[in-house]
Each structure stands twice: as structure tokens, then as C-alpha cells.
Amino acid sequence: MSATPTPLSRRMIAAAVLVPVLAALALWAFAWPAARTAPHDLPLGVAGPAAATAHVQERLEQREGAFEIHRYDDEAAARAAIEDRTVYGAVVVGESGPRLLTASAASPVVAQLLQQAVAEQAAGGAQVRTVDVVAAPEEDPRGAALTASVLPLALAGIAAGGVVMMTGLRGARAATALVGAAALTGLAAAAVGDSWLGVLTGDWWAEAAALGLAVLAVGATVAGLAALLGTAGTGIGAGVVMLFGNPWAGASSAPQLLPEPAGFIGQLLPPGAAATLLRSVAYFDGAAATGPALTLTWWSVLGLGAVLLGAMIGKRTKPAAQPARTPALAG
Structure with missing residues (x-):
């Protein structure tokens, strides 16, 4: 009998090794900041x-x-x-x-x-x-509702990017669908957080814009990577957002309470920038909102650019249609 592993056994070994590695990575990304929470500058x-x-x-x-x-x-x-x-x-x-x-x-x-x-x-x-001086709203004195909103926004962005790619939309149509989905999600989230629950107390439209921009930054990034790399791009985008962006956002405490460089990197990723921006527009009349807003805008622009670029590359590499052959006429 040959001792050479079959393709099926190779996949089984890869799956058996990959799952513990991903689990260890997730535990490290989530548990390390929690275990090292302390003021840093x-x-x-x-x-x-x-x-x-x-x-x-x-x-x-x-x-x-x-x-x-x-x-x-x-x-x-x-x-x-x-x-x-x-x-x-x-x-x-x-x-x-x-x-x-x-x-x-x-x-x-x-x-x-x-x-x-x-x-x-x-x-x-x-x-x-x-x-x-600036008290948290009575409906959310511990900031639990705002903290809990970070994960749904990230999931909404991942879902938007994945659905747009799975439905076969490409190029400008995909970009338009992403912008539309993000805008509607922002309106719906503002209606829930401000109009219904009352945990957001700032300008309604500014909150809706911040929430929509957060969803667009994630959705465009996932869709852009998928347009360039295929299915692997979707996994990479979702993995970065969930494994690093979410636990390193500092939404439940503050970026300066996380160990470095988690606090710094977290503010460069969409979930961290979204949490900071939402606090600014909801409770501080937009103070210090420029930095996180620009961060989310850059992610959105780069992601949408990748979506358009992926469609252009796909058109160029698509094989040209072969001309139909005319059957030879009988003499």
C-alpha cells in the first residue's frame, strides 16, 4: 500500500490543524486586550x-x-x-x-x-x-447599548459585501448597491438607537450618516477584496474585521485602555473608527469626529475602488467569444 496521503486526507489534516489555529488566534485577539486593560497615556x-x-x-x-x-x-x-x-x-x-x-x-x-x-x-x-460634564444618556448610563452596536454594524457590512458579490453584481452596479444598502442600514439603525431606544442623543441625521458610513466601510472592503481575490477575499475581509477590528475597537472602554499596538490599530480599522465617530456625533456635537470619519471614508473609497477595479480586470481577462463556424457547403 502507498503511504502517500490522498487529497482527501490532506484536506482532513488541513482542517484539523486550521481550526485550533483560528481558535487560538481568536482567543488571543479577544482575551489579550481584556487581560491587559489599563490606562496607557x-x-x-x-x-x-x-x-x-x-x-x-x-x-x-x-x-x-x-x-x-x-x-x-x-x-x-x-x-x-x-x-x-x-x-x-x-x-x-x-x-x-x-x-x-x-x-x-x-x-x-x-x-x-x-x-x-x-x-x-x-x-x-x-x-x-x-x-x-458630559453625562451618558439615562437610557444607557453604562454605555452598554453603544458598545453592543459595534458588532451588528460589522456584521451588517460583512453581509452587504457578501450578498452583493453572491448576487453577481459587479462594477458600478455593485458599488451602487453597497452605497444604497449602507444608507438604508444607517437610517434603520438611527431609528432604533435614537428614535426608539433613546440611547443616541445627538443630531439624528448625523447619527444616521455615521452608522451608514460604518457599514459602507466594512461592506466595501469585503466586496472589494472579493472582487480582487475571489472567495478568499471575502474570508480575509470578514476575518480582519471580526478577529481584530471588533475586539480592538475599544468601544466598551477606550482605545487608551487597550495594550499597544491594539489600541492604535483598532482605531485604524472600521469598527474602532465607527465607535469613536458614533460617540462624537451622538454625545459631543461632532467634536473630534474628523479623524474617524476620514478613516471610514478611506476604507469606503478604497473598497469601492477595488470593486470597480475587479470588474475591469474581469472584463480584460474574460476569453473572447469564438466566432461561429459556418458549415462547409457541399460541392
Whole structure:
């Protein structure tokens, strides 16, 4: 008997090896950030006279690499920085003692972390009063609904890209279908999140645009890779979004709480950019929305460009139709 593996046995071995590898990769991508959650250069403000804030700043900087300190002259400047999403919070030092400004809408987890950190650093165990400058909505005080929206948006984008390719649409028709599906999904998601559940409290149309752009970025990427690489492209696009984009988005906490480079890479992928953009338009009147909006736009443009390019390549490589042969006439 020959010891040479048959094609069927090779496929069985490949499947047996591939499944544990993918499982280990998924566990690493999801469990590693969760196990290493801690502040990494988290933007935090310190406001007040330099002589009064020097001691507070020094104590905060003792936690090396935890906080990125921003100095402000007074409480008004610190509040403006929080509303502009420059910092997550600020310690204001005044005559009545230290006071902590937070923004639970930016991240309830970060707001709680800052309360604990500032309370530990307070001299002599002094009480630190906390003021929530930009509070999370009453219907979603822990940010659970916004966090839960990241995965459905990613799945909607993957489904849009896959369905468009499976239905045989190519080129401009595929691009038009992707844009239309993303726009309708954005409208539907805004109707659910804002009009019905009330967990999004910003401008309705801005929220719908952000949600639709998030779906388009994923859908166009999946469809573009499929147009260039075939079925493998669909798997690659969906795998990157689900294995890295979703757990590294920082939606449940903040990008600065994830270990590097997960926090940085996550904001370059559609799910992370979508979560940041949605917070900005829903709770901060669009502050700091330019960066994530451009990230999603680039993914969308590159994906749609790949869809058009794939159709052009397919036309060029398609074999020309052979002319019909005319039967010879009998003499």
C-alpha cells in the first residue's frame, strides 16, 4: 500500500490543524486586550494655578505611562477640553479643594477609573467631588447599548459585501448597491438607537450618516477584496474585521485602555473608527469626529475602488467569444 496521503486526507489534516489555529488566534485577539486593560497615556487635564496643581500633577505622573497630562489655567478651559474630546477628564484644584471633571458619555469605564485614581492620589484622603460634564444618556448610563452596536454594524457590512458579490453584481452596479444598502442600514439603525431606544442623543441625521458610513466601510472592503481575490477575499475581509477590528475597537472602554499596538490599530480599522465617530456625533456635537470619519471614508473609497477595479480586470481577462463556424457547403 502507498503511504502517500490522498487529497482527501490532506484536506482532513488541513482542517484539523486550521481550526485550533483560528481558535487560538481568536482567543488571543479577544482575551489579550481584556487581560491587559489599563490606562496607557490616557489624556487627563489638570486645571488651576501652577503652584497648586504641581503636587497633583506630580502624584499623577508617578504612575509612569498611565496618563498624558494637559495643563489648563482654569475650570472653564478644562471643561471646554472635555467637551472637545481632547481629554477624558480633568482635576481642578481650587480653594475648596480638588474637584474631578469627567465625561461618562466618552467612556463610563474611564470615568470610574479616574475617580479611583484621583481619590487614591488625593492628599490626606481628602474627598474629591466629581462633576459629570458630559453625562451618558439615562437610557444607557453604562454605555452598554453603544458598545453592543459595534458588532451588528460589522456584521451588517460583512453581509452587504457578501450578498452583493453572491448576487453577481459587479462594477458600478455593485458599488451602487453597497452605497444604497449602507444608507438604508444607517437610517434603520438611527431609528432604533435614537428614535426608539433613546440611547443616541445627538443630531439624528448625523447619527444616521455615521452608522451608514460604518457599514459602507466594512461592506466595501469585503466586496472589494472579493472582487480582487475571489472567495478568499471575502474570508480575509470578514476575518480582519471580526478577529481584530471588533475586539480592538475599544468601544466598551477606550482605545487608551487597550495594550499597544491594539489600541492604535483598532482605531485604524472600521469598527474602532465607527465607535469613536458614533460617540462624537451622538454625545459631543461632532467634536473630534474628523479623524474617524476620514478613516471610514478611506476604507469606503478604497473598497469601492477595488470593486470597480475587479470588474475591469474581469472584463480584460474574460476569453473572447469564438466566432461561429459556418458549415462547409457541399460541392
